[in-house]
Amino acid sequence: MRLPKIRELREALTSFFTPPYTTKFPAVPDTWSGSYRGLPKYDGEACVGCGACVQVCPSGAIEQSDDRERKVRTLSVDYGSCIQCGQCQEHCITGKGIVNTTAYSLAVADVRAPEMREAVEKELTVCEACGAVIGCRDHLRWVMDRLGARAYAHPNFILLTQARLTDVAPARPKSRFRREDQMMVVCAKCRQKIVTADEFRLDHAVVKPLEITKITEGGVMLTVKNILEDKGVTVWTTTSEAKVFDALKTMADKGVGALVVVDKGKIAGLLSERDYARKVVLHGKTSPKTPVREIMTSPVFCVKFMTTAQECMALMTEKHIRHLPVVEEDKLVGLVSIGDVVKSVISEHQITINHLQDYIVGKYL
Numbered sequence: 001m002r003l004p005k006i007r008e009l010r011e012a013l014t015s016f017f018t019p020p021y022t023t024k025f026p027a028v029p030d031t032w033s034g035s036y037r038g039l040p041k042y043d044g045e046a047c048v049g050c051g052a053c054v055q056v057c058p059s060g061a062i063e064q065s066d067d068r069e070r071k072v073r074t075l076s077v078d079y080g081s082c083i084q085c086g087q088c089q090e091h092c093i094t095g096k097g098i099v100n101t102t103a104y105s106l107a108v109a110d111v112r113a114p115e116m117r118e119a120v121e122k123e124l125t126v127c128e129a130c131g132a133v134i135g136c137r138d139h140l141r142w143v144m145d146r147l148g149a150r151a152y153a154h155p156n157f158i159l160l161t162q163a164r165l166t167d168v169a170p171a172r173p174k175s176r177f178r179r180e181d182q183m184m185v186v187c188a189k190c191r192q193k194i195v196t197a198d199e200f201r202l203d204h205a206v207v208k209p210l211e212i213t214k215i216t217e218g219g220v221m222l223t224v225k226n227i228l229e230d231k232g233v234t235v236w237t238t239t240s241e242a243k244v245f246d247a248l249k250t251m252a253d254k255g256v257g258a259l260v261v262v263d264k265g266k267i268a269g270l271l272s273e274r275d276y277a278r279k280v281v282l283h284g285k286t287s288p289k290t291p292v293r294e295i296m297t298s299p300v301f302c303v304k305f306m307t308t309a310q311e312c313m314a315l316m317t318e319k320h321i322r323h324l325p326v327v328e329e330d331k332l333v334g335l336v337s338i339g340d341v342v343k344s345v346i347s348e349h350q351i352t353i354n355h356l357q358d359y360i361v362g363k364y365l
């Protein structure tokens with residue numbers, strides 16, 4: 001056994017006659033009146049349920065869960081993960097929805113014990129049309145109070161004000177939206193659908209991809225994005241050095257009439273059946289020996305998601321072309337053909353005809 005050193009013996013003797021070096025850990029939960037930042041606690045009145053504290057909590061100790069059936073949002077702090085940094089209090093939009101108390105974080109035997117969680121429940125407002133969460137009722141009121149008179153520009157806020165005065169029954173589900181549905185609590189997406197349906201008398205299936213459908217005074221204009229949603233975004237490509245024979249084989253295998261020619265990620269041209277018919281045999285060439293670059297059409301006219309079917313049609317007619325690659329942020333994302341464009345223009349006309357028929361037979365209120 002190793003014998004203690006003189007210094008160690010001296011320290012052991014000294015410790016018998018001096019007070020302890022550390023302070024006592026409290027045996028029971030206690031608060032300290034000094035400037036100590038302890039466990040955070042919610043104030044159910046001051047918290048409006050915005051969820052900002054969830055976003056800023058660096059340790060992920062705060063969780064948010066929305067129960068759309070019960071229309072309740074629960075925000076809860078897991079004390080086992082909380083590092084008492086104070087960010088939640090610092091960034092709380094009301095300044096007092098959650099406050100770091102001076103309560104100590106005590107060691108516990110079971111981290112799942114109820115005292116290891118702090119929670120608050122807030123009433124949720126959900127869309128009466130689709131059930132999407134709009135926000136907590138108190139949060140909407142908080143926003144409304146800050147907007148002042150400007151809040152009355154929005155039906156949701158008008159209904160919220162009415163609800164403060166009297167009970168407002170939620171709207172009953174209907175087979176289709178009607179004009180009066182503009183005055184119900186709805187999310188931005190459903191409100192847009194309701195307004196459009198009211199304005200243009202359209203079936204919802206038609207207005208579904210609203211964010212990419214151009215609405216004009218004359219009705220709906222379908223865009224390239226609508227076309228691609230319908231036909232898919234798969235594009236078959238080849239390279240300018242590939243042989244025409246191989247490219248034709250790809251076209252036959254995939255059942256397409258054109259390939260986009262891509263070199264090093266950039267569109268170099270377009271190869272169609274028409275190019276083959278006009279530029280190979282008639283020029284004394286053979287497809288197994290001819291590279292694609294010799295017969296491809298270049299340069300290529302491209303379109304974007306928001307280009308309308310009518311604009312595609314005009315471009316194709318003017319330039320005598322039958323295919324338009326779709327490019328977004330320098331990336332090839334699709335290919336539309338004259339057939340796709342014609343189909344879309346016919347759909348647009350059908351919508352206009354339905355619209356006029358409704359107008360003539362007096363379906364408009």
Ligand code: SF4
Nearest residue numbers: 057082083085086088
């Ligand atoms: S004190 Fe810090 S770690 Fe604890 S809940 Fe608030 S933000 Fe999260």
Ligand code: SF4
Nearest residue numbers: 047048051053092097
């Ligand atoms: S009001 Fe404050 S405590 Fe309540 S959810 Fe928003 S940020 Fe969190």
